Amino acid sequence: MPQTADLTSPFESAFSLLKTSIDEGRIPGGVLGMIDRQGNRLTRAIGLAQKIGDERPMTLETWFDLASLTKVIFTTRRILELAAAGTIDLDAPITTVIPDFRQYAPNCWERSVTFRQCLGHQTPFPAVEPIYTYDGDPDRLRAFVLQREWRHCEPAYSDINYILLGIALERLEGKRIRDMDAGSGFAFSGDPAVTAATEFCNWRNRMICGEVHDENCFALQGSGHAGLFGTVDAVLTYAASLLQGDLNGDPVVQWMRQPLSEKRTHGWERAHAGWSGGSLCNESVIGHTGFTGTGLWIDFERGRAWTLLTNRVHPTRHFDSGIFTLRAGLSDAINGY
Numbered sequence: 585m586p587q588t589a590d591l592t593s594p595f596e597s598a599f600s601l602l603k604t605s606i607d608e609g610r611i612p613g614g615v616l617g618m619i620d621r622q623g624n625r626l627t628r629a630i631g632l633a634q635k636i637g638d639e640r641p642m643t644l645e646t647w648f649d650l651a652s653l654t655k656v657i658f659t660t661r662r663i664l665e666l667a668a669a670g671t672i673d674l675d676a677p678i679t680t681v682i683p684d685f686r687q688y689a690p691n692c693w694e695r696s697v698t699f700r701q702c703l704g705h706q707t708p709f710p711a712v713e714p715i716y717t718y719d720g721d722p723d724r725l726r727a728f729v730l731q732r733e734w735r736h737c738e739p740a741y742s743d744i745n746y747i748l749l750g751i752a753l754e755r756l757e758g759k760r761i762r763d764m765d766a767g768s769g770f771a772f773s774g775d776p777a778v779t780a781a782t783e784f785c786n787w788r789n790r791m792i793c794g795e796v797h798d799e800n801c802f803a804l805q806g807s808g809h810a811g812l813f814g815t816v817d818a819v820l821t822y823a824a825s826l827l828q829g830d831l832n833g834d835p836v837v838q839w840m841r842q843p844l845s846e847k848r849t850h851g852w853e854r855a856h857a858g859w860s861g862g863s864l865c866n867e868s869v870i871g872h873t874g875f876t877g878t879g880l881w882i883d884f885e886r887g888r889a890w891t892l893l894t895n896r897v898h899p900t901r902h903f904d905s906g907i908f909t910l911r912a913g914l915s916d917a918i919n920g921y
Contacts, residue, residue, distance in 0.1 A: 615892075649878075687730075711740045782898055877907055
Protein backbone atom coordinates (compact mmCIF):
# COMPACT_ATOMS: atom_id res chain seq x y z
CA MET A 585 0.00 0.00 0.00
CA PRO A 586 1.20 3.58 -0.61
CA GLN A 587 3.18 5.24 2.17
CA THR A 588 3.75 8.97 2.62
CA ALA A 589 6.78 8.94 0.30
CA ASP A 590 4.63 7.35 -2.42
CA LEU A 591 2.08 10.15 -2.11
CA THR A 592 4.58 12.98 -2.42
CA SER A 593 5.22 12.94 -6.19
CA PRO A 594 1.57 12.72 -7.27
CA PHE A 595 0.64 15.32 -4.65
CA GLU A 596 3.25 17.81 -5.86
CA SER A 597 2.28 17.26 -9.49
CA ALA A 598 -1.40 17.88 -8.70
CA PHE A 599 -0.73 20.86 -6.47
CA SER A 600 1.16 22.61 -9.26
CA LEU A 601 -2.04 22.60 -11.31
CA LEU A 602 -4.01 24.10 -8.43
CA LYS A 603 -1.36 26.79 -8.01
CA THR A 604 -1.48 27.64 -11.72
CA SER A 605 -5.26 27.97 -11.58
CA ILE A 606 -4.99 30.41 -8.69
CA ASP A 607 -2.09 32.33 -10.25
CA GLU A 608 -4.19 32.80 -13.39
CA GLY A 609 -7.05 34.24 -11.32
CA ARG A 610 -9.49 31.47 -12.16
CA ILE A 611 -10.31 30.56 -8.54
CA PRO A 612 -9.53 32.49 -5.34
CA GLY A 613 -8.06 29.62 -3.35
CA GLY A 614 -8.08 25.95 -2.54
CA VAL A 615 -6.86 23.09 -0.41
CA LEU A 616 -5.53 19.81 -1.78
CA GLY A 617 -5.39 16.67 0.32
CA MET A 618 -4.35 13.04 -0.14
CA ILE A 619 -4.53 10.09 2.23
CA ASP A 620 -3.71 6.39 2.04
CA ARG A 621 -5.20 3.37 3.75
CA GLN A 622 -2.62 3.55 6.56
CA GLY A 623 -3.73 7.07 7.39
CA ASN A 624 -0.70 8.88 5.94
CA ARG A 625 -1.86 12.22 4.59
CA LEU A 626 -0.57 15.27 2.77
CA THR A 627 -2.43 18.59 2.74
CA ARG A 628 -1.64 22.09 1.52
CA ALA A 629 -3.59 25.35 1.22
CA ILE A 630 -3.06 28.21 -1.21
CA GLY A 631 -4.75 31.45 -2.18
CA LEU A 632 -7.62 33.28 -0.52
CA ALA A 633 -10.61 32.07 1.46
CA GLN A 634 -12.26 35.44 0.80
CA LYS A 635 -11.23 38.22 -1.55
CA ILE A 636 -14.30 40.48 -1.51
CA GLY A 637 -14.75 42.49 1.68
CA ASP A 638 -12.37 41.34 4.41
CA GLU A 639 -9.60 39.50 2.53
CA ARG A 640 -8.57 36.28 4.28
CA PRO A 641 -5.95 33.65 3.39
CA MET A 642 -6.85 30.04 2.75
CA THR A 643 -5.53 27.71 5.46
CA LEU A 644 -5.72 24.02 6.34
CA GLU A 645 -8.23 24.97 9.03
CA THR A 646 -10.58 26.67 6.55
CA TRP A 647 -14.11 25.27 6.54
CA PHE A 648 -15.87 24.72 3.21
CA ASP A 649 -19.47 24.54 2.11
CA LEU A 650 -19.20 21.01 0.72
CA ALA A 651 -22.35 21.36 -1.40
CA SER A 652 -23.23 18.04 -3.08
CA LEU A 653 -20.53 16.15 -1.21
CA THR A 654 -23.32 16.19 1.40
CA LYS A 655 -24.99 13.52 -0.71
CA VAL A 656 -22.17 10.99 -0.32
CA ILE A 657 -20.67 11.96 3.03
CA PHE A 658 -23.93 12.35 4.94
CA THR A 659 -27.11 11.18 3.20
CA THR A 660 -25.89 8.14 1.26
CA ARG A 661 -24.07 6.74 4.25
CA ARG A 662 -27.07 7.16 6.55
CA ILE A 663 -29.50 5.60 4.08
CA LEU A 664 -27.18 2.62 3.48
CA GLU A 665 -26.61 2.16 7.21
CA LEU A 666 -30.39 1.97 7.66
CA ALA A 667 -30.56 -0.58 4.85
CA ALA A 668 -27.77 -2.66 6.42
CA ALA A 669 -29.67 -2.61 9.71
CA GLY A 670 -32.84 -3.80 7.98
CA THR A 671 -34.74 -0.59 8.74
CA ILE A 672 -35.42 0.08 5.07
CA ASP A 673 -35.44 -2.01 1.90
CA LEU A 674 -33.50 -0.29 -0.88
CA ASP A 675 -35.83 -1.77 -3.51
CA ALA A 676 -38.98 -0.67 -1.72
CA PRO A 677 -40.80 2.50 -2.80
CA ILE A 678 -39.86 5.59 -0.84
CA THR A 679 -43.55 5.73 0.12
CA THR A 680 -42.83 3.00 2.68
CA VAL A 681 -41.32 5.81 4.75
CA ILE A 682 -43.14 8.79 3.19
CA PRO A 683 -46.66 7.36 2.64
CA ASP A 684 -48.09 10.82 1.85
CA PHE A 685 -45.83 11.33 -1.16
CA ARG A 686 -48.21 12.25 -4.03
CA GLN A 687 -51.02 10.96 -1.82
CA TYR A 688 -53.76 12.35 -4.07
CA ALA A 689 -52.56 10.38 -7.10
CA PRO A 690 -52.20 6.76 -5.91
CA ASN A 691 -51.27 5.41 -9.35
CA CYS A 692 -48.70 8.07 -10.28
CA TRP A 693 -45.15 7.16 -11.26
CA GLU A 694 -43.63 9.13 -8.37
CA ARG A 695 -45.08 6.71 -5.79
CA SER A 696 -43.16 3.79 -7.32
CA VAL A 697 -39.71 5.42 -7.02
CA THR A 698 -37.41 3.36 -4.80
CA PHE A 699 -34.60 4.23 -2.41
CA ARG A 700 -32.08 2.56 -4.70
CA GLN A 701 -33.28 4.50 -7.73
CA CYS A 702 -32.90 7.75 -5.81
CA LEU A 703 -29.40 6.81 -4.66
CA GLY A 704 -28.37 6.03 -8.25
CA HIS A 705 -30.16 8.97 -9.90
CA GLN A 706 -32.22 6.53 -11.95
CA THR A 707 -35.51 8.40 -11.57
CA PRO A 708 -37.40 10.66 -14.04
CA PHE A 709 -37.24 13.75 -11.82
CA PRO A 710 -36.04 16.97 -13.50
CA ALA A 711 -32.35 17.70 -13.16
CA VAL A 712 -32.92 21.04 -11.43
CA GLU A 713 -35.88 22.89 -9.91
CA PRO A 714 -35.91 26.31 -8.19
CA ILE A 715 -37.93 25.11 -5.20
CA TYR A 716 -36.91 28.15 -3.17
CA THR A 717 -38.93 30.44 -5.45
CA TYR A 718 -42.28 28.88 -4.55
CA ASP A 719 -42.59 29.80 -0.87
CA GLY A 720 -40.62 31.03 2.13
CA ASP A 721 -41.84 28.51 4.70
CA PRO A 722 -39.77 25.30 4.98
CA ASP A 723 -42.77 23.17 6.01
CA ARG A 724 -44.83 24.32 3.03
CA LEU A 725 -41.84 23.75 0.75
CA ARG A 726 -41.60 20.17 1.97
CA ALA A 727 -45.32 19.76 1.27
CA PHE A 728 -44.74 21.25 -2.17
CA VAL A 729 -41.97 18.73 -2.92
CA LEU A 730 -44.18 15.85 -1.79
CA GLN A 731 -47.43 16.87 -3.51
CA ARG A 732 -46.24 18.44 -6.75
CA GLU A 733 -46.91 16.60 -10.00
CA TRP A 734 -43.32 16.37 -11.18
CA ARG A 735 -42.29 16.60 -14.82
CA HIS A 736 -41.38 13.16 -16.16
CA CYS A 737 -37.92 13.52 -17.68
CA GLU A 738 -35.15 11.29 -18.93
CA PRO A 739 -33.25 9.97 -15.87
CA ALA A 740 -30.49 12.40 -14.90
CA TYR A 741 -28.54 13.55 -11.89
CA SER A 742 -31.17 15.36 -9.81
CA ASP A 743 -31.17 17.00 -6.40
CA ILE A 744 -34.84 15.96 -6.05
CA ASN A 745 -33.67 12.39 -5.40
CA TYR A 746 -31.68 13.48 -2.38
CA ILE A 747 -34.22 15.99 -1.14
CA LEU A 748 -36.62 13.05 -0.92
CA LEU A 749 -34.01 10.85 0.77
CA GLY A 750 -33.45 13.68 3.26
CA ILE A 751 -37.16 13.89 4.02
CA ALA A 752 -37.16 10.11 4.53
CA LEU A 753 -34.32 10.47 7.06
CA GLU A 754 -36.28 13.19 8.85
CA ARG A 755 -39.34 10.95 9.06
CA LEU A 756 -37.33 8.01 10.39
CA GLU A 757 -35.42 10.04 12.98
CA GLY A 758 -38.22 12.40 13.94
CA LYS A 759 -36.08 15.50 13.56
CA ARG A 760 -34.86 17.92 10.93
CA ILE A 761 -31.55 17.21 9.25
CA ARG A 762 -30.01 20.30 10.82
CA ASP A 763 -30.77 18.78 14.22
CA MET A 764 -29.02 15.50 13.37
CA ASP A 765 -25.38 14.65 14.07
CA ALA A 766 -23.50 15.90 11.02
CA GLY A 767 -20.69 13.42 11.64
CA SER A 768 -17.25 13.74 13.16
CA GLY A 769 -15.56 16.93 11.96
CA PHE A 770 -18.62 18.17 10.06
CA ALA A 771 -21.40 20.69 10.72
CA PHE A 772 -24.39 22.25 8.97
CA SER A 773 -22.98 25.77 9.09
CA GLY A 774 -19.59 27.41 9.43
CA ASP A 775 -18.08 30.21 11.46
CA PRO A 776 -17.76 33.04 8.88
CA ALA A 777 -14.36 33.97 10.34
CA VAL A 778 -12.86 30.61 9.28
CA THR A 779 -15.11 29.56 6.37
CA ALA A 780 -14.38 30.03 2.67
CA ALA A 781 -16.76 32.57 1.17
CA THR A 782 -18.90 31.42 -1.73
CA GLU A 783 -21.11 33.70 -3.81
CA PHE A 784 -22.91 37.02 -3.65
CA CYS A 785 -26.53 35.83 -3.66
CA ASN A 786 -28.89 38.17 -5.46
CA TRP A 787 -31.88 36.48 -3.82
CA ARG A 788 -30.54 36.94 -0.28
CA ASN A 789 -28.74 40.16 -1.25
CA ARG A 790 -25.51 39.33 0.56
CA MET A 791 -22.18 37.55 0.20
CA ILE A 792 -22.61 34.01 1.43
CA CYS A 793 -20.14 32.79 4.03
CA GLY A 794 -20.85 30.27 6.76
CA GLU A 795 -24.42 29.61 5.58
CA VAL A 796 -25.33 27.15 2.86
CA HIS A 797 -24.83 28.40 -0.69
CA ASP A 798 -27.51 26.17 -2.24
CA GLU A 799 -30.76 28.13 -2.42
CA ASN A 800 -33.09 25.13 -2.11
CA CYS A 801 -31.25 23.80 0.93
CA PHE A 802 -31.33 27.26 2.54
CA ALA A 803 -35.09 27.62 1.91
CA LEU A 804 -35.79 24.12 3.25
CA GLN A 805 -33.63 24.92 6.29
CA GLY A 806 -31.70 21.71 5.78
CA SER A 807 -31.87 19.00 3.15
CA GLY A 808 -30.31 15.74 2.04
CA HIS A 809 -28.70 17.13 -1.09
CA ALA A 810 -26.50 19.93 0.31
CA GLY A 811 -25.68 21.84 3.48
CA LEU A 812 -22.69 20.01 4.99
CA PHE A 813 -19.57 21.98 6.01
CA GLY A 814 -16.14 20.58 6.82
CA THR A 815 -12.37 20.92 6.58
CA VAL A 816 -9.88 19.04 4.46
CA ASP A 817 -8.95 16.84 7.42
CA ALA A 818 -12.59 15.90 8.04
CA VAL A 819 -13.07 14.94 4.39
CA LEU A 820 -9.87 12.88 4.31
CA THR A 821 -10.74 11.11 7.55
CA TYR A 822 -14.11 10.18 6.08
CA ALA A 823 -12.39 8.85 2.95
CA ALA A 824 -9.99 6.81 5.10
CA SER A 825 -12.96 5.24 6.90
CA LEU A 826 -14.29 4.01 3.56
CA LEU A 827 -10.90 2.60 2.54
CA GLN A 828 -10.73 0.72 5.84
CA GLY A 829 -14.36 -0.30 5.64
CA ASP A 830 -13.70 -1.85 2.25
CA LEU A 831 -11.00 -4.07 3.78
CA ASN A 832 -13.38 -5.04 6.58
CA GLY A 833 -16.21 -5.97 4.23
CA ASP A 834 -18.50 -3.17 5.41
CA PRO A 835 -21.76 -3.63 3.46
CA VAL A 836 -22.23 0.15 3.30
CA VAL A 837 -18.93 0.54 1.44
CA GLN A 838 -19.71 -2.44 -0.79
CA TRP A 839 -22.94 -0.77 -1.84
CA MET A 840 -21.06 2.46 -2.49
CA ARG A 841 -18.79 0.53 -4.85
CA GLN A 842 -21.55 -1.50 -6.51
CA PRO A 843 -22.36 -0.26 -10.03
CA LEU A 844 -25.97 0.71 -10.72
CA SER A 845 -25.33 2.07 -14.19
CA GLU A 846 -22.46 2.90 -16.52
CA LYS A 847 -21.77 6.09 -14.58
CA ARG A 848 -23.09 5.58 -11.06
CA THR A 849 -23.02 3.45 -7.95
CA HIS A 850 -25.12 3.92 -4.81
CA GLY A 851 -24.64 7.66 -4.33
CA TRP A 852 -21.31 8.03 -6.13
CA GLU A 853 -20.03 8.41 -9.66
CA ARG A 854 -17.83 5.65 -10.99
CA ALA A 855 -14.97 6.07 -13.44
CA HIS A 856 -16.19 6.76 -16.97
CA ALA A 857 -15.15 8.79 -19.99
CA GLY A 858 -15.34 12.52 -19.39
CA TRP A 859 -15.96 12.39 -15.65
CA SER A 860 -14.39 14.60 -12.96
CA GLY A 861 -11.82 11.96 -12.04
CA GLY A 862 -9.96 12.24 -15.33
CA SER A 863 -8.99 9.52 -17.80
CA LEU A 864 -6.43 7.51 -15.81
CA CYS A 865 -8.56 6.11 -12.98
CA ASN A 866 -8.91 2.37 -12.58
CA GLU A 867 -12.36 0.80 -12.35
CA SER A 868 -12.36 0.78 -8.55
CA VAL A 869 -12.40 4.59 -8.24
CA ILE A 870 -15.54 6.38 -7.11
CA GLY A 871 -15.93 10.14 -6.75
CA HIS A 872 -18.27 13.06 -6.36
CA THR A 873 -18.15 16.81 -6.74
CA GLY A 874 -19.91 19.83 -5.22
CA PHE A 875 -21.11 22.96 -7.04
CA THR A 876 -19.16 25.32 -4.78
CA GLY A 877 -15.90 23.81 -6.06
CA THR A 878 -15.38 20.72 -3.93
CA GLY A 879 -14.59 17.13 -4.85
CA LEU A 880 -13.57 13.75 -3.39
CA TRP A 881 -12.26 10.65 -5.16
CA ILE A 882 -11.46 7.25 -3.61
CA ASP A 883 -9.25 4.60 -5.22
CA PHE A 884 -9.92 1.27 -3.51
CA GLU A 885 -7.48 -0.69 -5.67
CA ARG A 886 -4.49 1.52 -4.83
CA GLY A 887 -5.70 2.30 -1.31
CA ARG A 888 -5.71 6.07 -1.47
CA ALA A 889 -8.02 9.06 -1.81
CA TRP A 890 -7.72 12.71 -2.77
CA THR A 891 -9.83 15.79 -2.27
CA LEU A 892 -9.84 19.22 -3.86
CA LEU A 893 -11.69 21.90 -1.92
CA THR A 894 -12.05 25.33 -3.54
CA ASN A 895 -14.29 28.40 -3.43
CA ARG A 896 -14.56 28.61 -7.22
CA VAL A 897 -17.99 30.38 -7.05
CA HIS A 898 -16.53 33.30 -5.08
CA PRO A 899 -17.63 35.96 -5.76
CA THR A 900 -19.84 34.62 -8.58
CA ARG A 901 -20.68 31.41 -10.42
CA HIS A 902 -21.02 33.38 -13.66
CA PHE A 903 -17.36 33.11 -14.58
CA ASP A 904 -15.28 30.44 -16.28
CA SER A 905 -13.33 29.13 -13.32
CA GLY A 906 -11.95 26.17 -15.27
CA ILE A 907 -12.94 23.87 -12.38
CA PHE A 908 -13.96 21.00 -14.66
CA THR A 909 -10.61 20.97 -16.43
CA LEU A 910 -8.75 21.43 -13.14
CA ARG A 911 -10.45 18.48 -11.46
CA ALA A 912 -9.76 16.10 -14.33
CA GLY A 913 -6.18 17.32 -14.80
CA LEU A 914 -5.44 17.12 -11.10
CA SER A 915 -6.76 13.54 -10.92
CA ASP A 916 -4.74 12.55 -13.98
CA ALA A 917 -1.64 14.03 -12.36
CA ILE A 918 -2.27 11.91 -9.28
CA ASN A 919 -3.05 8.73 -11.22
CA GLY A 920 -0.05 9.15 -13.52
CA TYR A 921 2.13 7.84 -10.68
